Every structure is written in structure tokens, then in C-alpha cells.
Amino acid sequence: MTSIIFMGTPDFSVPILKGLVENNYEIKAVVTQPDKKVGRKQQVTKTPVKVAAEELNLPIYQPTKLARSEEVEELIEMHADLIVTAAYGQFLPTKFLNSVKIAAVNVHGSLLPKYRGGAPIQYSVINGDQETGITIMEMVKEMDAGDIYAQKAIKIESDDTTGSVFDKLSLVGRDLLLETLPHIIAHPDEKTAQDSDQVVFSPNISKQQEKISLTLTASQANNLIRGLNPDPGAYLMLGNSRLKVWQAQVSEEKTTLPAGSLVANDNRFAISFAEGTVLNLLEVQPAGKKKMSIQSFLNGQGSKFKVGEQVVDG
Structure with a gap:
């Protein structure tokens, strides 16, 4: 059974995690952001991925900062076959990326190289794009710069919001990942480099x-x-x-x-x-x-x- 360390935080990530479990991948660990205070009452709230992982009885890690943490050393020692990230929200140390046997794979919410960065879906809607999509890519040290394993586009409707596009892409990402993983496992070197001349960045939304x-x-x-x-x-x-x-x-x-x-x-x-x-x-x-x-x-x-x-x- 192929072993995976899964990393994700928001609702976008949940169907992807559940899809991996339902397709009999071994989830060695689920890594998500720490619980945080939300709303006027500042109620401590679990991330959607943590809630899902608890329901699935999976081991959970929540380092405040992954790099140089005790948790990352423990994760490295697992020597999983794959790392799969989907909107995790932190940089991954190179030594951690290199600790897996096959590949570190990211489910990214844009058609790379367009919209590298933390807010790709937001920018696709803000800029009035006609389409967006999912890229299954190799994770490298530079943000969203890894080679591409697969992509799938969807149309952005005139009444779509970032929320509705997130929901659609979450399911597209799940399905495309599950479709692509067997090929990645069998042929991890079969991938396509991004065109650096076409790179567009999507930094986090400012106040x-x-x-x-x-x-x-x-x-x-x-x-x-x-x-x-x-x-x-x-x-x-x-x-x-x-x-x-x-x-x-x-x-x-x-x-x-x-x-x-x-x-x-x-x-x-x-x-x-x-x-x-x-x-x-x-x-x-x-x-x-x-x-x-x-x-x-x-x-x-x-x-x-x-x-x-x-x-x-x-």
C-alpha cells in the first residue's frame, strides 16, 4: 500500500484527503495549521482538515512553523512514499521534500504557470478570467515552480464567487489527483517543466x-x-x-x-x-x-x- 503524508488546511483540502482514504492509500500523518481563534468571541476553532482527520481516526500534526520543528523531524523519519499537499499554507523544508521515496505532490488551484502563490482562485475571479483549473505538480523549494504532472480546466461562470470556485476545484482536484497518482507512482520522472516566461504571481490579498x-x-x-x-x-x-x-x-x-x-x-x-x-x-x-x-x-x-x-x- 502506498503511504502518504497529507498536508492541508481549509475546506478545499477535505475531499482530497477523504478521496485518498477511500482509495486505500495509507495516510501516515495529516499535517494542518494550528487551531485559531475565530469571530468576535474569539472561539478556538479546528481547521476543516483537522475535523476530517479526527473523523477518519488519522494521526494529526499541527506545528506552528513546520521548518525546524520537532514535528518535521518526526515526519521525515516516516519516509513515506509521497507527500500530498492541498492548500496547506506553509513552506516545506527541502530536507522534508527529499525524505519521501517517490515524490512530493501539490494540488494547486490554478493553471500554472499562471497564478503562483497563495491566492490563485481569488485572482482568477478578480481579474475576470474565463477559466481556471487544477494543476498536479511536483513540489520544489521555489513556490509553485515545480514540474507539472497533469492539469484540468473549468469555466468560471459569471455568477461564480471565490467560494463557489473553491468548491468546484476541490472536487476537480480530488478526481485529477486520484487519476494521476498511479502514473506518478509508476513514472515519477514523466512531467513537464513550466514556461518561466508565462509566470504570473498571486500574492495573498492585502487589506x-x-x-x-x-x-x-x-x-x-x-x-x-x-x-x-x-x-x-x-x-x-x-x-x-x-x-x-x-x-x-x-x-x-x-x-x-x-x-x-x-x-x-x-x-x-x-x-x-x-x-x-x-x-x-x-x-x-x-x-x-x-x-x-x-x-x-x-x-x-x-x-x-x-x-x-x-x-x-x-
């Missing part, structure tokens, strides 16, 4: 990127909203208040009002953006409150907002 800028068109703003849903969420500055926008719709109309102006507030809440484009806000979340429909939001505002006025700060 500055969460703000919806008025320099964007309505379509670009909508892509940002979709790309930051469900986490961390994109926001507008409505006067002095932060308003998160979870769902919006690009209007077909054009306006001559300056960007940030209120175009309509009757049965919709429409804001002007760059190049005279208009965005209808559909689901929002005022600071300190829960998500709500735009109608519920407007019902609580009375006549505060006037059509034609600048209501959003750049």
Missing part, C-alpha cells in the same frame, strides 16, 4: 485590496466583490462608514454622474463607477451588523441618501 476603489469600472468592482466572497469581503466607504458588499450586479445603463454618486435608490441602490458605469448593490453588511438584502438596508436608512449626491468616498 488595501479589500476596498472597492472608484477608479474601477462597475464590472471590475463586481469582479472584486465576487473574488473576495466569502472571505475577507470587499467594502465601500459610505460616508464615514464601512459597508461590505457581498453581492452586486452590473447595470446596463450609463450615467454622467461622477464616480461614487447615487444613481438610484428606489427599488435598487445603484452607484456610479469609472467610465460612467453603474453597479447595483444587492446584498450588503453595514459595520457591526449582519448581512442583509439591499431593500432591508434601504428600509433602515429613511431618506438619508439623495440621488445625484456623492455617497461613496474614493
Whole structure:
């Protein structure tokens, strides 16, 4: 039986781990990020992979920092056939990568070499890409630079969010990995180098990127909203208040009002953006409150907002 050290953290990783178990691979260890405090109550929460590993009765490791930890030395001594990572969230030391008998394999959420880095799915949605996909690749010291074993593309629909694309790619990644592993085990040297001239990076989303800028068109703003849903969420500055926008719709109309102006507030809440484009806000979340429909939001505002006025700060 082929032995595997599995490394992953979010929901994306769970079907991949379960698929390996269901297909009779021996999971010697599951490595995931440490439990962390979540939400206003700062409740200590297990990672989705830890929850799944506990259900499967698998040994769990949660080093705060894998490199130079006691845990990594123990993992190295296992001399597993394979390391399989899927959105783990830490760099892997070279000596650990070299400790396996066959290969260290990563399930990456983009069509490499496009979108190396920690937020490939987010950038594919934010940039309005028509497709994304999964790459099964060899892990090397340089981030996401390893040779490619297999790839599969999927279409990004106009109503997709990062959350929905994550869900789709998780299943694609599971299936493509299970399809590819037997070939990797039999022929680990059969792989294709990435084209270094086509590399695009996708660094983690910064706090500055969460703000919806008025320099964007309505379509670009909508892509940002979709790309930051469900986490961390994109926001507008409505006067002095932060308003998160979870769902919006690009209007077909054009306006001559300056960007940030209120175009309509009757049965919709429409804001002007760059190049005279208009965005209808559909689901929002005022600071300190829960998500709500735009109608519920407007019902609580009375006549505060006037059509034609600048209501959003750049």
C-alpha cells in the first residue's frame, strides 16, 4: 500500500484527503495549521482538515512553523512514499521534500504557470478570467515552480464567487489527483517543466485590496466583490462608514454622474463607477451588523441618501 503524508488546511483540502482514504492509500500523518481563534468571541476553532482527520481516526500534526520543528523531524523519519499537499499554507523544508521515496505532490488551484502563490482562485475571479483549473505538480523549494504532472480546466461562470470556485476545484482536484497518482507512482520522472516566461504571481490579498476603489469600472468592482466572497469581503466607504458588499450586479445603463454618486435608490441602490458605469448593490453588511438584502438596508436608512449626491468616498 502506498503511504502518504497529507498536508492541508481549509475546506478545499477535505475531499482530497477523504478521496485518498477511500482509495486505500495509507495516510501516515495529516499535517494542518494550528487551531485559531475565530469571530468576535474569539472561539478556538479546528481547521476543516483537522475535523476530517479526527473523523477518519488519522494521526494529526499541527506545528506552528513546520521548518525546524520537532514535528518535521518526526515526519521525515516516516519516509513515506509521497507527500500530498492541498492548500496547506506553509513552506516545506527541502530536507522534508527529499525524505519521501517517490515524490512530493501539490494540488494547486490554478493553471500554472499562471497564478503562483497563495491566492490563485481569488485572482482568477478578480481579474475576470474565463477559466481556471487544477494543476498536479511536483513540489520544489521555489513556490509553485515545480514540474507539472497533469492539469484540468473549468469555466468560471459569471455568477461564480471565490467560494463557489473553491468548491468546484476541490472536487476537480480530488478526481485529477486520484487519476494521476498511479502514473506518478509508476513514472515519477514523466512531467513537464513550466514556461518561466508565462509566470504570473498571486500574492495573498492585502487589506488595501479589500476596498472597492472608484477608479474601477462597475464590472471590475463586481469582479472584486465576487473574488473576495466569502472571505475577507470587499467594502465601500459610505460616508464615514464601512459597508461590505457581498453581492452586486452590473447595470446596463450609463450615467454622467461622477464616480461614487447615487444613481438610484428606489427599488435598487445603484452607484456610479469609472467610465460612467453603474453597479447595483444587492446584498450588503453595514459595520457591526449582519448581512442583509439591499431593500432591508434601504428600509433602515429613511431618506438619508439623495440621488445625484456623492455617497461613496474614493
